Amino acid sequence: SAKAHRNEYSSYEPEMNRKAHDRLRLESDLRRAIDEEQFALAYQPLVNLTSNKVVGVEALVRWHHPKRGLLPPGEFIPLTEENGLILQLGEWVLGAACRQNKAWQDAGLPPMMMSVNLSMRQFRQHQLADRIKAILQQSGMPPQYLELEITESMTSDVEFAADTLSSLKELGVQISIDDFGTGYSSLSSLKRFPIDKLKIDRCFVNDLTRDASDAAIVSTITTMAKNLKLKVTAEGVENDEQIQFLRERDCEEAQGYYYTQPIPANLFENWFRHRSQT
Ligand code: C2E
Numbered sequence: 604s605a606k607a608h609r610n611e612y613s614s615y616e617p618e619m620n621r622k623a624h625d626r627l628r629l630e631s632d633l634r635r636a637i638d639e640e641q642f643a644l645a646y647q648p649l650v651n652l653t654s655n656k657v658v659g660v661e662a663l664v665r666w667h668h669p670k671r672g673l674l675p676p677g678e679f680i681p682l683t684e685e686n687g688l689i690l691q692l693g694e695w696v697l698g699a700a701c702r703q704n705k706a707w708q709d710a711g712l713p714p715m716m717m718s719v720n721l722s723m724r725q726f727r728q729h730q731l732a733d734r735i736k737a738i739l740q741q742s743g744m745p746p747q748y749l750e751l752e753i754t755e756s757m758t759s760d761v762e763f764a765a766d767t768l769s770s771l772k773e774l775g776v777q778i779s780i781d782d783f784g785t786g787y788s789s790l791s792s793l794k795r796f797p798i799d800k801l802k803i804d805r806c807f808v809n810d811l812t813r814d815a816s817d818a819a820i821v822s823t824i825t826t827m828a829k830n831l832k833l834k835v836t837a838e839g840v841e842n843d844e845q846i847q848f849l850r851e852r853d854c855e856e857a858q859g860y861y862y863t864q865p866i867p868a869n870l871f872e873n874w875f876r877h878r879s880q881t
């Protein structure tokens with residue numbers, strides 16, 4: 604009977620209801636958050652391993668939730684990707700990052716790349732290049748300083764990816780493949796795409812100095828990048844030994860807690876000025 608059925612499931616029904624309810628709440632909070640601009644960007648430097656200079660920053664979104672406090676992207680980006688809110692949020696991120704880059708230029712900081720993450724949904728958005736062009740024009744940021752980060756999964760439809768990427772390249776921006784090595788991308792497709800950089804996923808960098816296969820993977824990616832005339836950044840660098848290894852393998856750039864965690868714009872400026880003096 605219906606009653607017996609209910610009893611059978613009663614032990615986890617409330618749990619499921621709670622999860623569905625939390626999700627709905629988060630979704631309505633997100634809609635409000637976009638209107639009320641509760642988001643902020645944190646910035647993490649990319650450092651050239653030869654010159655030791657900061658060559659760019661990656662913009663990473665944070666949500667200052669009125670009740671739950673500071674939320675990392677892992678707690679809300681997947682939901683925005685499912686319900687489409689990522690399109691609005693992604694536009695906000697792009698605009699805010701470009702305005703910040705321009706502001707730093709106007710404040711006399713040396714030119715720096717600004718890396719922004721694109722989601723699958725954005726990548727598939729109609730007239731993405733036109734939208735980005737408008738954002739660049741509104742912010743006054745020169746296109747050559749914008750670096751768009753995509754993931755290997757976005758390149759699975761090779762024709763579509765090649766077209767989209769070439770329309771983005773026409774704007775004069777840079778393209779990198781994020782989390783490289785964790786997804787599936789064939790070497791032949793890599794060759795077909797107008798990409799500028801590979802970012803080695805931090806899961807290979809983590810144990811680099813203890814795990815021989817991770818070391819081999821990082822060396823292989825670095826060599827391949829060089830042969831394909833691509834730049835390469837190692838992500839998630841946390842210690843001197845990793846930096847040492849990466850320098851020996853001629854890895855161009857590094858990013859990670861070794862330098863600093865992602866920090867708000869004003870703290871980044873302080874960090875940068877302090878670092879330049881020492
Ligand atoms: P990601 O693009 O791979 O960004 C790097 C992540 O690694 C960041 O996490 C950063 O805080 C973390 N990280 C950096 N250095 C280290 C390190 O040395 N050790 C460790 N353990 N972690 C390090 P975060 O900020 O939580 O972002 C997580 C992911 O959320 C990002 O991964 C990116 O995929 C996504 N994301 C962030 N901002 C945006 C955005 O504006 N749009 C989209 N579509 N996705 C975003």
Ligand code: CA
Pocket residue numbers: 661720752781
């Ligand atoms: Ca990224």
Ligand code: CA
Pocket residue numbers: 781782802804805838
């Ligand atoms: Ca990454």
Ligand code: CA
Pocket residue numbers: 781782
């Ligand atoms: Ca990622």
